[in-house]
Amino acid sequence: MRNPLKKPLIGFAAFFLAALAGACSAQPADQAADETKQLVYGMEAEIDRVNPVLDESQEIDALLFRGLTKPDEQNKVTPDLAESWTISEDLLTYTFKLREDAVWQDGEPVKADDVVFTLQKILDPKTNTPITGEFQEIADVRTTGDDEVEITLHRPYPPLLDKLKVGIVPKHLLEDENLAESEFNRNPVGNGPFRLKEWKGDGTIVLERNHDYYGNKPKLDEVVFKPVPDANTRLVQLKAGEIDLASLTPSQMEAVKGSDPIKVHEIGTADYRAVMYNFDLEIFHDPKVRQAISLAVDREAMVEGILDGKGEAAYGPLQKSWAAHPDAGQTEGPDRERSAQLLAEAGWNKNSEGILEKDGKLLSFELVAPAQDTVRVALANVVSQQLKPLGIQAKPKPVDQNAVKYDGEEALLIGWGSEFDPDDHTYRLFHSSEIGGGRYNFGKYRNEEVDRLLTEARTATDPEERKAAYGRFQEALAEDPPYTFLVYLDALYGVNEQVTGISDRTLGHHGFGILWNIEEWDKQTD
């Protein structure tokens, strides 16, 4: 049969192939000139705005906006915009002396007024920001000179210095603006090592070196934040060299081959997962029950089985540098015999169905995990399996993260951990004064000894004294555990092998803070 459409068919195919070939052979127009040292960071989420007052720290913030302090490699506080500070004897008044050579990118000097303006905006109830809670101990902030700021607190709060790494914003550009809707947020004028070069239509943000920066000039010419929401796409682009840096998941490690031009950095974080007990439940009142659970879980198995080895067993909430005895409360792996013995001592006996029972009550509870977090759901399942032989019934229950009642579930797979001052995620979580009112002692944990030690550690001025208090706090916590600590997560970053300068400072939640020393980063050009 004749085909009357042979010509159009061939024509269409030829056109299509020609277009494809033409596009493929065209020179990439969007690649930077060869000499520019450019680092491209493939971000999970598009950056919607840049304004350190309005968001839980975004990586880009610290490149554009610097604060009074910054962390060093050991996460100790070091001066940044503030060149020095003094703390009153009662630990309630902090006086900061600002450096005089810092300027905004429009040429105006950075003044004490800017610091006061920034902190007042963070504390203003009209400002929609998730970081207000971190600064709530501040009673007053005022200038005591052009370059001097005084902050007074309600109660002693050692993490304040860490928190003051929050980027300062320019008062002269923002004081008459509605902060949430200001155009500043997409045309930021900062004081940091980089400045905005271009905010592209596809959400890609290009930063270039800020020659007026007061600190060490960055070695990189440009840092590009490129949104690549899909995890698989990120890996593909890392391999193709389209991006230089991206966070990876443990399950992706198999797909990374030695021949790929990537180096994978496995970096420890302060981000732990634990089972939080709700002390409204009578079954949790006896510390022996919680000790028994803490003894029965096999943390190494969780690290291997759930995290593919990318993590660490967790025995407490504190960073190793702050625990007087790093192994306080630690055991050599699970000890189920000792665990069973503790449960028997506490008066729990297995009933006919193999579940522990005491005075007609079953040792049975729901273990809630936010359904969107697959790691937490997996941990809940493993905890449940590991406790089953002992006769403890932990019923894993994934719940939509928006429906989780943090202070109302029977037991919860929770995640906390701060890479900064040890007070940060301890006092607010375990002190009995932090119960109720939406504060973070969700489980209503009460222990007088723990209260006393946390207060002592918070108010002591001598670092050795603080450290000793935290050591005893950890022992008290092991005796009467508020949580059963499970694992610390490691952060995984795939980095172009030509990039140097990445440090392995312990990172925060979700591996946050990888760019903390971006000035030191460099890229070899071939």
Place this chain on the structure above:
Amino acid sequence: MALFLVKRAAESAFVLILGSLLVFTFIRLIPGDPAAAMYGDQLQKLTEADRLRISENLGLDEPLPVQYVHWASQVLQGNWGASYLTGEPADEVIVRTLLPTAVLLIVSQVLMIGLALLFGLTSALRRDSLYDRTVLAVSVLLMAIPPFWLALMMMLFFSIRLGVLPSSGMGAGPFSIRHLILPALVIALSHAGYYIRLFRNHFAASSSGGHLLALRARGVPYRRIVLSHILPNAAAPLIVYTGASLAVSLAGSVVVETIFSWPGLGRLALKSALAHDYPVLLAIVLLSMAFVILVNLLAGLLAAWIDPRLREADTEGGARW
């Protein structure tokens, strides 16, 4: 014709109002709220006091009907509200995404219709041949392949194996062909299967019949039979289907735009929904609804213009297609 237009316009307005009411109510039923979205995976840090404070700042503490009336009256004055995420006016945020999405949709529709016409017509003309059966089998395969998988495979092949096309982003602008090819091809291919089969069946139906045999017997060239008799007869329903396909492609673009980081309306819609960015999400849904209604209206008019039978059926209150 005028009656036809008035009827359609009244229907459209009613659908828009009903739709906005439904959407306004339903997006509040998605678990979570803007305050929760602001905290992201640090949700546990959100205290009840903060939640109330932020809701109040955003005007979300009022009863829902009050909020709806307020929103609708603002929209009628052309004020779509400010995005919770970027602080910009919602319509500005959306307008930014229109050109990339329009370019992507038009290119993928042209590709898709081209493929469907080509393979639909050629296989209809050789019904039950090996070629026909191959085309049908491949089109079933295309229907069955999930677009996200197709996208990743194309990315692996063209960006990694061959290294000839960028795997995501838009480059200098929406007309960067290199960035456009993969997403457009994925949308086209993932919908082409259905349309190849549809077109083939329509062509097959209109290419059988005594009148065609009579034409051939009279010695009319085959090419002319195809172009002046078979194609026009199948055209009206195909135009209507193509109009409807735009809505499907618009929906499909959410996945494809997200995977390829194409900064269009689909990706914005997903982002706004996840972040509970109500002003932007509402504006997107309403505008897409208006767009789909308009396209279907135009397709209907076009079909009615081509095929008088449809016009009569409609104005007489008869059955519609």
